[in-house]
Amino acid sequence: MSDKSTKAVGFKIFAGHHDKFLEFIAKSSNYEKIILLRNPIARFISFTRAITTGLWLQVIYDEHTTLTKKLIFNPDEFELFLKKHNESFNWYLHLAKQQPHKYLITTYEDVVSRKSIKLILDKLTINCPPKCRMFTDLAKQSTEPIDSCFVNYEQMKDYLISNHPTLLNNPGCPELP
DSSP states (O other): OOOTTOOOOOOOOOTTTOHHHHHHHHHOSSSOEEEEEOOHHHHHHHHHHHHHHOOOSOOBOOTTOOOOOOBOOOHHHHHHHHHHHHHHHHHHHHHHHHSGGGEEEEEHHHHHTTTTHHHHHHHTTOOOOTTOOOOOSBOOSOOSOGGGTBTTHHHHHHHHHHHOHHHHHOTTSOOOO
16 A cells, blocks of 8 residues: 555464464454454365365465365364364454454455455555555465365265254354354
8 A cells, every 4th residue: 555654564363373472462452453253164174175285374376276175074073173263263252342442353254255345444544545456366275165175065064954053054154152
């Protein structure tokens, strides 16, 4: 942006990256924070694919890069992942309730589809002209439908319908206890 008066820096941090720093930032009233809610199925796919492919960071888009390796759904691994996912989001949401003016809560899907970019810029008090266009060189790891991500999708679907039916009905929202 050409407006050099705005001093801002942003980064993405997850529980487990550097917990003491995360806790400091999350509890501080000196920073604006954005919580990206994401359906745990989508997070599980990204996480499992990262473990499987060894690609932990989003990669610069290359038409020759294949990120669509089929995964095998394991209910026990999913339950462990879901427990950690819910604990993290509950922690973030609890902090957001304590300092609502310092947090913006939106969905990952809305950011990727650009629906909430204006909200984020407003939260960070960054003025962006109407024709301002923001792009990224990074590619999302999981762009295909959930049913094409797993070799055993039908088993996964049956498991989720029996144990976590809301996850299949609301792809933008995490399931929280």
